[in-house]
Amino acid sequence: MEVRVQNTDMDPSQYDPRDWTQVLRAPANFRETRNATHGTNADPSVRETPSQSRETPQTATTPGLQSSSTQLRVLHTNAQKIKQLPPLPLDGFKVVFRSQGGLDLTTLQPRYLLTALMQAAALTDPSTLTLRIHPVNNTCTVSAVNEKNALKLVQLQHITYDKHEYAMTAYIAPPDGSxxxxxxxxxxxxxxxxxxxxxxxxxxxxxxxxxxxxxxxxxxxxxxxxxxxxxxxxxxxxxxxxxxxxxxx
CATH class of the missing domain: 3.30.70 (Alpha-Beta Plaits)
Known part of the structure; x- marks a missing residue:
C-alpha cells in the first residue's frame, strides 16, 4: 500500500482503529493547556510571501507564463473556496474521510452522504453528527458529538451510495491549532x-x-x-x- 509523508496525506488504513482513543481525547486536553503553556499567538515562523516588484509582460510567445497564470487563477479560486468553508462544532470529535476513487464527494448532497456513512457505521441518530464536504480535495469531515460514534466512523473502509460500493479511508483530525x-x-x-x-x-x-x-x-x-x-x-x-x-x- 502506498505511503506518503511530506506534502501528502498519511495512510490511515494501516492503523488499528482502537488506537484512535488518544487523539480523540486530545482536543479537550489541548484546549486546557494551550493558553497556560504556549499562549494563543499565531505561528511566528509563518511568513507571508512578499509580492513581486515587477510583473513580466505576458505575450503570445510566452506559453510558459500563460500556463503559470492559469495555474495561479486555479489556486486562487481553490483558496477562495476553502476560505468559505463553514466552521464545524468546536467540541466535536472530527473524522475525515477521503474517497479512494470513483466517487466525487463534491457532487453529492451532504445529507445523502451522511446517510451512507451512518448506514455503514450502523449509526441511527443524525442529530449527533454534522458533515462538511471539502470543495477541493475530495474529502469530507464528520463532527461527532460523542467518542463512541467517532470510533465507529473511523473504522469505515467502504460505503454504499446509490447501490454502488466505494472505498474510503478515514482518520481522526488533529485538534484545531495543533x-x-x-x-x-x-x-x-x-x-x-x-x-x-x-x-x-x-x-x-x-x-x-x-x-x-x-x-x-x-x-x-x-x-x-x-x-x-x-x-x-x-x-x-x-x-x-x-x-x-x-x-x-
Whole structure:
C-alpha cells in the first residue's frame, strides 16, 4: 500500500482503529493547556510571501507564463473556496474521510452522504453528527458529538451510495491549532502506547498530544499542541530531526 509523508496525506488504513482513543481525547486536553503553556499567538515562523516588484509582460510567445497564470487563477479560486468553508462544532470529535476513487464527494448532497456513512457505521441518530464536504480535495469531515460514534466512523473502509460500493479511508483530525511533525528512521516494534509514552517522557518541554507510525515505514508523525514544530525530538534515546508534516490540499 502506498505511503506518503511530506506534502501528502498519511495512510490511515494501516492503523488499528482502537488506537484512535488518544487523539480523540486530545482536543479537550489541548484546549486546557494551550493558553497556560504556549499562549494563543499565531505561528511566528509563518511568513507571508512578499509580492513581486515587477510583473513580466505576458505575450503570445510566452506559453510558459500563460500556463503559470492559469495555474495561479486555479489556486486562487481553490483558496477562495476553502476560505468559505463553514466552521464545524468546536467540541466535536472530527473524522475525515477521503474517497479512494470513483466517487466525487463534491457532487453529492451532504445529507445523502451522511446517510451512507451512518448506514455503514450502523449509526441511527443524525442529530449527533454534522458533515462538511471539502470543495477541493475530495474529502469530507464528520463532527461527532460523542467518542463512541467517532470510533465507529473511523473504522469505515467502504460505503454504499446509490447501490454502488466505494472505498474510503478515514482518520481522526488533529485538534484545531495543533501542528504535526515527522521523524524518520525511528520506529522499531513499539506499540502505539509505548511510542507515545517514550516521546512524552524524553521531550518534557514539548506538548505532545499523539504520535503514531506512518504506514509500514520507520517514520513517525507527531501531533503537537503548540504553535510550532520543534526542530529536534528525542526518541528511543536517539536525537532526530523533526520536519513539518504538510497534508496535501
Amino acid at each position: 501542528v504535526r511533525g515527522v521523524i524518520t528512521n525511528a520506529y522499531w516494534k513499539e506499540s502505539p502506547q509505548e511510542l507515545l509514552a517514550d516521546l512524552i517522557s524524553r521531550n518534557p518541554h514539548e506538548t505532545i498530544l499523539d504520535a503514531r507510525r506512518i504506514g509500514l515505514t520507520r517514520s513517525i508523525v507527531i501531533t503537537f499542541g503548540q504553535a510550532t514544530v520543534p526542530r529536534k525530538i528525542v526518541y528511543g534515546g536517539g536525537l532526530h530531526l523533526c520536519t513539518p508534516y504538510t497534508p496535501r490540499v
